[in-house]
Amino acid sequence: MTHLHLAVALDGAGWHPAAWRDPGARPRELFSxxxxxxxxxxxxxxxxxxxTFEDALGPRSNDRTDRxxxxxxxxxxxxxxxxxxxxxxxxxSTSTTHTEPFHVAIGIAxxxxxxxxxxxxxxxxxxxxSDAAHFGRRTLPEEPDDLAAELFGEAGDxxxxxxxxxxxxxxxxxxxxxxxxxxxxxxxLHYIDFEGEHFSVRGPSITPRPPQGQPPVIALAHGARAxxxxxxxxxxxxxxxxxxxEAASMxxxxxxxxxxxxxxxxxxxxxxxxxxxxxxxxxxxxxxxxDSDAAVFAGTPGxxxxxxxxxxxxxxxxxxxxPGVLPYDLTGITRALVPELQRRGAFRSGYExxxxxxxxxxPRPANRYAISTGGQP
Amino acid sequence: MPELKQVHLAAHFPGVNNTTVWSDxxxxxxxxxxxxxxxxxxxxxxxFDFFFLAEGLRLRELKGQIYDLDVMGRPxxxxxxxxxxxxxxxxxLAATVNSTFNEPYELARRLATxxxxxxxxxxxxxxxxxxxxxxxxxxxxGYLPESQRYGRAKEMLRTARELWDSWRDEDLVADPASxxxxxxxxxxxxxxxxxxxxxxxxxxxxxxxxxxxxIQAGDxxxxxxxxxxxxxxxxxxxxRLEEGRAFYKDVKSRLAKYxxxxxDLKIFPAVTYVLGDTEEExxxxxxxxxxxxxxxxxxxxYVEGFWGRDLSAYDPDGxxxxxxxxxxxxxxxxxxxxxGDRASVVRRWREIxxxxxxxxxxxxxxVTGRQTFIGTARSVADQIxxxxxxxxxxxxxxxxxxxPGGLDDLVDKVVPLLQEKGVYRDExxxxxxxxxxxxxxxxxxxxxxxxxx
Numbered sequence: 001m002t003h004l005h006l007a008v009a010l011d012g013a014g015w016h017p018a019a020w021r022d023p024g025a026r027p028r029e030l031f032s033x034x035x036x037x038x039x040x041x042x043x044x045x046x047x048x049x050x051x052t053f054e055d056a057l058g059p060r061s062n063d064r065t066d067r068x069x070x071x072x073x074x075x076x077x078x079x080x081x082x083x084x085x086x087x088x089x090x091x092x093s094t095s096t097t098h099t100e101p102f103h104v105a106i107g108i109a110x111x112x113x114x115x116x117x118x119x120x121x122x123x124x125x126x127x128x129x130s131d132a133a134h135f136g137r138r139t140l141p142e143e144p145d146d147l148a149a150e151l152f153g154e155a156g157d158x159x160x161x162x163x164x165x166x167x168x169x170x171x172x173x174x175x176x177x178x179x180x181x182x183x184x185x186x187x188x189l190h191y192i193d194f195e196g197e198h199f200s201v202r203g204p205s206i207t208p209r210p211p212q213g214q215p216p217v218i219a220l221a222h223g224a225r226a227x228x229x230x231x232x233x234x235x236x237x238x239x240x241x242x243x244x245x246e247a248a249s250m251x252x253x254x255x256x257x258x259x260x261x262x263x264x265x266x267x268x269x270x271x272x273x274x275x276x277x278x279x280x281x282x283x284x285x286x287x288x289x290x291d292s293d294a295a296v297f298a299g300t301p302g303x304x305x306x307x308x309x310x311x312x313x314x315x316x317x318x319x320x321x322x323p324g325v326l327p328y329d330l331t332g333i334t335r336a337l338v339p340e341l342q343r344r345g346a347f348r349s350g351y352e353x354x355x356x357x358x359x360x361x362x363p364r365p366a367n368r369y370a371i372s373t374g375g376q377p
Numbered sequence: 378m379p380e381l382k383q384v385h386l387a388a389h390f391p392g393v394n395n396t397t398v399w400s401d402x403x404x405x406x407x408x409x410x411x412x413x414x415x416x417x418x419x420x421x422x423x424x425f426d427f428f429f430l431a432e433g434l435r436l437r438e439l440k441g442q443i444y445d446l447d448v449m450g451r452p453x454x455x456x457x458x459x460x461x462x463x464x465x466x467x468x469x470l471a472a473t474v475n476s477t478f479n480e481p482y483e484l485a486r487r488l489a490t491x492x493x494x495x496x497x498x499x500x501x502x503x504x505x506x507x508x509x510x511x512x513x514x515x516x517x518x519g520y521l522p523e524s525q526r527y528g529r530a531k532e533m534l535r536t537a538r539e540l541w542d543s544w545r546d547e548d549l550v551a552d553p554a555s556x557x558x559x560x561x562x563x564x565x566x567x568x569x570x571x572x573x574x575x576x577x578x579x580x581x582x583x584x585x586x587x588x589x590x591x592i593q594a595g596d597x598x599x600x601x602x603x604x605x606x607x608x609x610x611x612x613x614x615x616x617r618l619e620e621g622r623a624f625y626k627d628v629k630s631r632l633a634k635y636x637x638x639x640x641d642l643k644i645f646p647a648v649t650y651v652l653g654d655t656e657e658e659x660x661x662x663x664x665x666x667x668x669x670x671x672x673x674x675x676x677x678x679y680v681e682g683f684w685g686r687d688l689s690a691y692d693p694d695g696x697x698x699x700x701x702x703x704x705x706x707x708x709x710x711x712x713x714x715x716x717g718d719r720a721s722v723v724r725r726w727r728e729i730x731x732x733x734x735x736x737x738x739x740x741x742x743x744v745t746g747r748q749t750f751i752g753t754a755r756s757v758a759d760q761i762x763x764x765x766x767x768x769x770x771x772x773x774x775x776x777x778x779x780x781p782g783g784l785d786d787l788v789d790k791v792v793p794l795l796q797e798k799g800v801y802r803d804e805x806x807x808x809x810x811x812x813x814x815x816x817x818x819x820x821x822x823x824x825x826x827x828x829x830x
Binding site for chain 1: 409515518549
């Protein structure tokens with residue numbers, strides 16, 4: 001059986017809004033480097049492909065003082081974990097709406113250098129007017145279709161700029177040629193000259209090409225525009241199907257050239273029924289049932305393995321699991337689900353590659369600016 | 378006997394300029410994380426206050442082409458420093474971040490994040506660019522008139538402080554028993570100014586230091602004033618004793634009018650050093666390093682920058698160009714040093730070259746000399762101490778010429794001698810950078826205004 005790919009989405013104390021009140025949660029440590037390093041190390045112990053870090057340029061969408069407020073910058077969280085891990089991919093989310101594509105490109109490239117080829121990038125749009133007010137530079141369209149067209153159009157441009165900047169240094173641009181005094185061969189540095197509706201970027205990057213060449217671009221897709229954007233610019237798309245049939249139609253819509261993972265919120269306990277009880281208790285604490293864009297699973301590791309192996313028949317390459325409570329449900333994934341999948345021959349028993357592209361089976365891409373000499377001078 | 382002042386030390390990662398000697402066989406990668414980790418750990422072993430990264434957001438150009446003679450290519454500062462937070466415990470982590478091509482909400486958040494992730498070791502060197510050349514990489518282009526650059530920097534810093542202060546320490550409750558995670562209204566802010574008109578909720582709780590340590594590097598009158606009103610640390614270029622004392626006196630005297638004490642701003646000249654077993658050996662090594670820093674091609678490109686024209690036909694070992702400088706828009710882009718009164722620089726150089734019978738390369742070696750401390754470990758330790766005891770500096774930021782071994786002999790040979798003199802610590806006194814620098818907690822001005830309103 002070909003192996004499944006597994007990723008975990010990290011956010012705050014977990015994906016249940018009351019997760020921070022769980023006895024196993026560490027709510028006072030959510031802003032410490034140690035906490036984040038430990039959860040990423042736990043994910044690596046489970047041989048997972050990558051972890052994602054959520055982010056936004058505003059407070060969380062709720063204003064309730066009984067839920068987690070505040071986040072740290074995702075790209076810097078990923079960097080903090082890089083020297084303490086050696087194989088797992090690190091994928092921060094960043095907004096393409098209010099940020100500079102140049103800064104994003106050098107940030108992700110630098111994460112790839114710091115992690116020796118384990119960076120990914122999850123671009124996302126910021127649609128909220130309150131986020132725009134934090135920047136005070138633009139008014140977003142109110143009409144939903146216009147808003148989606150503008151934000152995803154801009155996101156597509158941002159991905160293009162970032163990809164060009166990553167390629168703007170050829171791999172062998174640094175020559176250190178003492179006789180001529182040249183540190184680089186400037187013929188191997190390239191202006192990118194991007195001109196778009198929202199920004200123009202001249203280039204080249206100030207950061208040499210990342211070790212992976214192009215760190216994988218990973219996008220979460222819900223609506224039509226997002227699917228178009230993801231299928232056009234991403235290496236891997238995250239989707240939120242509610243059934244195997246829905247998963248199949250999403251896979252078909254995106255196309256075979258891109259990897260597709262399904263997202264699931266998970267609560268895991270060995271004892272049958274215990275996870276659902278735990279989730280219900282958190283729902284009661286929060287005052288409402290967990291509401292998620294992704295399907296919610298509460299059960300045993302064996303039941304989850306059954307579900308994943310069934311869903312994959314829709315053509316999915318893997319799953320991004322969102323632990324209901326951190327670190328409890330993450331540990332359920334790494335110490336119970338993973339061994340269960342390994343027993344069934346559906347998951348790796350050791351890391352087989354040192355880069356994220358390698359783990360995902362993506363080849364290292366050629367540089368778009370390099371002139372292929374094909375053996376000719 | 379009066380109590381001896383304590384020396385502070387900081388380290389500059391070898392930069393994108395010709396101080397860094399890439400041609401040395403011991404020179405390793407300028408981009409691999411291992412190089413950063415090695416230098417940072419050496420600095421921490423030497424109980425340095427902080428490790429500093431510079432920034433440049435566009436590759437420099439000469440004569441319309443990318444300048445290829447110096448080390449180039451570097452990572453994004455805050456990303457590398459966040460990674461270094463994982464492999465160091467007490468060392469301060471200082472990032473240069475441009476206030477022109479960033480917005481306060483995002484930048485304040487990233488700096489607060491570094492402060493959290495390092496348990497209170499973040500610092501920010503506030504710089505500005507105004508040039509359209511760098512602006513070509515950014516959304517708004519080169520929109521800022523040069524005259525407004527300090528205005529922009531000051532408003533950026535003021536806004537960032539309002540954002541950091543929008544969370545009080547007690548706003549983060551995180552008490553599962555009461556079910557309160559954060560106090561109502563935590564992070565609420567509004568700033569309506571010339572550069573920024575923003576309002577809402579800041580999404581990152583206050584960092585361990587409250588505000589990161591603020592660094593300023595401008596030597597102009599405006600730069601000194603900015604440091605006096607707003608910075609915790611100022612870098613200077615005054616590596617000679619008399620100049621250093623004059624600068625120290627001038628800058629410290631400016632603090633009182635902002636209600637600050639002389640100790641609230643630390644003065645760190647940027648310096649280099651070369652050690653030898655004897656004074657002669659050190660001087661020989663220093664001369665070798667200068668020749669490596671100013672190779673024949675670098676010498677020609679340097680005079681081209683001031684002459685404003687192509688001088689590639691001239692022999693670097695021959696006399697200065699006989700042609701007159703072109704004082705038009707110049708041939709160099711992205712380097713501040715070639716701006717200003719080039720005609721008088723060229724005149725002065727011709728005088729020096731005539732007097733000393735210098736070739737082009739010898740002249741450039743002479744006029745760009747930045748070497749400060751040259752000698753045996755003991756004489757360098759004595760010089761460092763003299764600067765500090767006689768109020769020419771509070772400490773130094775060392776700019777090594779080699780990656781990643783450039784601080785090894787400073788830490789192994791000079792630091793123990795400073796410790797022996799009783800002017801340098803054996804252990805870090807605190808856990809945050811502010812504590813180690815001996816700085817007070819930041820003033821919570823925005824918070825105080827909020828309470829009053």
